[in-house]
Amino acid sequence: xxxxxxxxxxxxxxxxxxxxxxxxxxxxxxxxxxxxxxxxxxxxxxxxxxxxxxxxxxxxxxxxxxxxxxxxxxxxxxxxxxxxxxxxxxxxxxxxxxxxxxxxxxxxxxxxxxxxxxxxxxxxxxxxxxxxxxxxxxxxxxxxxxxxxxxxxxxxxxxxxxxxxxxxxxxxxxxxxxxxxxxxxxxxxxxxxxxxxxxxxxxxxxxxxxxxxxxxxxxxxxxxxxxxxxxxxxxxxxxxxxxxxxxxxxxxxxxxxxxxxxxxxxxxxxxxxxxxxxxxxxxxxxxxxxxxxxxxxxxxxxxxxxxxxxxxxxxxxxxxxxxxxxxxxxxxxxxxxxxxxxxxxxxxxxxxxxxxxxxxx
Numbered sequence: 001x002x003x004x005x006x007x008x009x010x011x012x013x014x015x016x017x018x019x020x021x022x023x024x025x026x027x028x029x030x031x032x033x034x035x036x037x038x039x040x041x042x043x044x045x046x047x048x049x050x051x052x053x054x055x056x057x058x059x060x061x062x063x064x065x066x067x068x069x070x071x072x073x074x075x076x077x078x079x080x081x082x083x084x085x086x087x088x089x090x091x092x093x094x095x096x097x098x099x100x101x102x103x104x105x106x107x108x109x110x111x112x113x114x115x116x117x118x119x120x121x122x123x124x125x126x127x128x129x130x131x132x133x134x135x136x137x138x139x140x141x142x143x144x145x146x147x148x149x150x151x152x153x154x155x156x157x158x159x160x161x162x163x164x165x166x167x168x169x170x171x172x173x174x175x176x177x178x179x180x181x182x183x184x185x186x187x188x189x190x191x192x193x194x195x196x197x198x199x200x201x202x203x204x205x206x207x208x209x210x211x212x213x214x215x216x217x218x219x220x221x222x223x224x225x226x227x228x229x230x231x232x233x234x235x236x237x238x239x240x241x242x243x244x245x246x247x248x249x250x251x252x253x254x255x256x257x258x259x260x261x262x263x264x265x266x267x268x269x270x271x272x273x274x275x276x277x278x279x280x281x282x283x284x285x286x287x288x289x290x291x292x293x294x295x296x297x298x299x300x301x302x303x304x305x306x307x308x309x310x311x312x313x314x315x316x317x318x319x320x321x322x323x324x325x326x327x328x329x330x331x332x333x334x335x336x337x338x339x340x341x342x343x344x345x346x347x348x349x350x351x352x353x354x355x356x357x358x359x360x361x
Contacts (some may be wrong), residue, residue: 002034007154015151016144020242027150032344035150037164039173039212044219051181053340053349054333056356061100069355070339073348075102080129082138083109083165089309089331090165090175094137097338101348106133123152130158135345143168161345169206169272174341175308176212178334182326183265185333186304195222199259201289202269202314204235209308210269211239218246225250226259230284233271256289257298265304266291268315286314293318306330 006026007015015026024041028034033041042050060066079098083091091109098105108129122140126149129136136153138146146164153159166172183193198217200210204227214235217223225248227235234252243250253259260266268291271284291305293316299305307315307327319325343349 002029002154002159005029005034005154005159007151010151012148012151015147023147029347032347033341034345035162035164036173036341036345037146037150037162037167038171039176039215042173042177042216047177047180047216047219049344049349050177050337050340051184053343053352054181054336056352057100057339057343058336060352060355060359066355066359070100071102073101073343073351074346075104077102077135077346078104078106078133079135079137079342080133081105081107081109082126082129082136082140083107084138084140085166087139087166089334090139093178093331093334094163094165094338096335097342100335100339101342103135103342123149127152127156127158130156130160133160135161135163135342137163137165139164139166141168143170146171163341163345166208169208170211172208172212172308174334174338175209176216177341178330178337179209179213179267179306179308180216181337182306182330182333183304185329186326187264190302193217193220193223196220196264197224197226197262198265198267199226199228199263200235200267200269201228201256201291202286203233203272204229204269205233206272207269207308210235210267213267214239215242215246218243218248223249226253226263227251228253228256228259229289230254230286232284233286257295260291260295261298261300263303264300265306266299268305268307268311270310270312270314290314290316291319292316296322296324299324 020038020040023038027037027041061070081091081094095105126136130153140146144167146162146167150162164171164173187193187196204210214225217225271286290313296319303324305325309327343352
């Protein structure tokens with residue numbers, strides 16, 4: 001148990017009053033994450049460490065001996081995958097990451113199969129999970145619920161790390177980590193992420209992946225961000241205010257085709273109509289914010305096309321075969337990044353370093 005966890009020293013009411021940057025240190029154990037809940041708890045050093053560790057894990061996993069070594073690292077640990085929202089990629093990515101490092105898993109993917117249908121509170125449901133496992137990986141439709149559970153568990157006799165696998169419409173930190181890793185690998189021969197122009201396109205008002213990644217990009221000097229979408233789906237002021245405080249260069253735009261030739265990376269997103277109240281998304285014309293096959297002609301030769309998936313019409317399937325399309329690599333990259341994060345949380349990443357150094361001589 002992490003008895004010095006700072007969440008044990010603050011009331012929930014006082015914690016809720018903090019802004020995101022103030023909350024970040026409460027999720028850390030020294031310089032490493034204990035919980036992984038918000039993008040704002042990560043700094044540039046941590047991002048570089050996640051990328052380095054992910055590279056080393058994927059290299060080690062290429063051999064039978066290396067794969068066996070990885071599976072032994074956390075074989076004594078158990079994790080609960082609690083997904084109260086539909087998911088395929090994120091769920092399977094975390095499941096695969098746990099299998100890679102030897103963690104045994106249990107899962108609940110439908111609240112109708114838990115005691116919540118009997119009237120049990122969500123807090124009690126997740127606290128029950130903590131009795132059986134050493135980590136809880138959770139996706140929940142209520143924003144901030146992961147933070148609530150982390151605080152709750154840290155103030156019980158059974159504190160376990162919590163990873164946010166998607167929280168309401170506000171945060172998706174591990175998606176942002178794998179996006180940074182994908183960008184870094186894509187630009188490793190072009191000076192890295194620094195100095196690049198990156199466009200976010202689509203439903204930016206409700207896209208939690210954009211909200212998390214936009215913040216992480218503030219750690220890379222010279223980056224300029226473009227936010228492109230229908231007016232009713234544009235990026236929120238809460239995000240732009242954070243970028244202003246960080247001194248981030250960004251532009252809110254509406255002409256997608258004008259921006260395509262200018263940028264180094266395009267991050268497409270789908271309409272997040274699961275958050276509709278009265279099917280209001282149906283009245284929004286998004287056709288001008290689709291990336292089509294003909295756009296490949298005006299896209300930079302070394303640009304990067306990304307998408308957190310699932311996709312709809314906003315990303316033409318005819319683009320998939322183009323080498324600049326990196327979204328399927330994003331999917332696989334998520335497994336390595338999440339394995340790296342789990343090892344950092346359990347403080348086993350130094351064992352990766354030693355094995356890798358022996359492997360590479």
